[in-house]
Ligand SMILES: *[C@@H]1O[C@H](CO)[C@@H](O)[C@H](O)[C@H]1NC(C)=O
Ligand SMILES: *[C@@H]1O[C@H](CO)[C@@H](O)[C@H](O)[C@H]1NC(C)=O
Ligand SMILES: *[C@@H]1O[C@H](CO)[C@@H](O)[C@H](O)[C@H]1NC(C)=O
Ligand SMILES: *[C@@H]1O[C@H](CO)[C@@H](O)[C@H](O)[C@H]1NC(C)=O
Ligand SMILES: *[C@@H]1O[C@H](CO)[C@@H](O)[C@H](O)[C@H]1NC(C)=O
């Protein structure tokens with residue numbers, strides 16, 4: 001479109017009369033014909049490349065979930081509160097409203113998007129695979145981090161129940177009978193998520209965000225059938241501000257944590273990385289990427305996706 005406009009402008013201002021190349025005429029005539037040949041069915045995220053970015057407190061954005069997907073962000077986080085048997089989403093209790101439920105902001109939009117990416121047609125009738133949210137990479141799952149804010153034991157069954165529309169359609173990554181089967185959405189609990197309940201749930205389609213700084217200092221045997229991801233507070237675990245040079249100790253801590261996670265097949269995420277100044281933020285992101293951190297935790301999705 002842009003190219004076409006450029007060409008037209010050039011043709012008009014040029015002293016020579018130039019014919020429009022046939023190929024551009026063909027393109028514009030096809031576009032104006034509303035031809036069924038141009039109707040691509042699974043175009044919701046057409047051309048968007050998924051990126052290993054985690055949308056920290058995703059519900060803060062003007063349009064939760066969709067904004068993250070539009071940048072290709074492959075992990076989003078929702079803080080959930082159980083009030084009167086309903087799950088609401090917000091950073092603190094003062095931020096809750098009747099309309100902003102976990103179901104309305106995350107579960108139903110995901111059902112709609114993934115259903116649209118998996119139309120029932122005469123071509124898919126024998127198919128068993130399910131496409132994910134990203135059309136360019138249909139096998140890339142979306143990670144949905146659920147940060148339970150209210151009592152873990154009480155809230156847990158409600159979260160499992162809330163995921164039923166996704167579970168029923170086979171959209172959830174599931175560990176069953178010794179096998180991890182990746183599907184379109186991998187749900188991971190954090191915050192007050194009760195570890196024992198997650199471990200006891202088999203088949204398991206709600207996983208546990210492991211403590212990255214304690215992977216081999218606790219009696220727990222961590223692995224990726226329980227914890228696809230492990231996280232820790234960057235400001236405590238590494239603490240380099242991004243200004244000046246990282247110290248040897250800081251770098252050694254960073255690399256050790258990553259090695260411990262990776263040796264268990266677990267992906268690593270550092271939260272509370274510096275957000276400002278942006279040069280410091282970028283230096284930290286660069287170091288994390290160089291050292292092999294799997295997820296870039298980001299508040300500014302535009303900056304992270306352009307990084
Ligand atoms: C294009 O075709 C589709 C399918 O037949 C139809 O729903 C739509 O209204 C058409 N759009 C225009 C602009 O004619
Ligand atoms: C919770 O339920 C009680 C009793 O029915 C009601 O008075 C209260 O307004 C409810 N609160 C919310 C946030 O729904
Ligand atoms: C689906 O399977 C049936 C039975 O094997 C076969 O006749 C049909 O051609 C298959 N359709 C497609 C789209 O593969
Ligand atoms: C679970 O695994 C066992 C041993 O591999 C097998 O015998 C059994 O059929 C499996 N059950 C299901 C439901 O897949
Ligand atoms: C940072 O490291 C570089 C390369 O090792 C060195 O040239 C520079 O002097 C160091 N800067 C500071 C402030 O220590």
Ligand SMILES: *[C@@H]1O[C@H](CO)[C@@H](O)[C@H](O)[C@H]1NC(C)=O
Nearest residue numbers: 215216217259260261263264
């Ligand atoms: C921790 O994990 C690393 C990486 O696999 C391993 O080399 C090291 O021996 C472990 N340390 C302890 C104390 O288990």
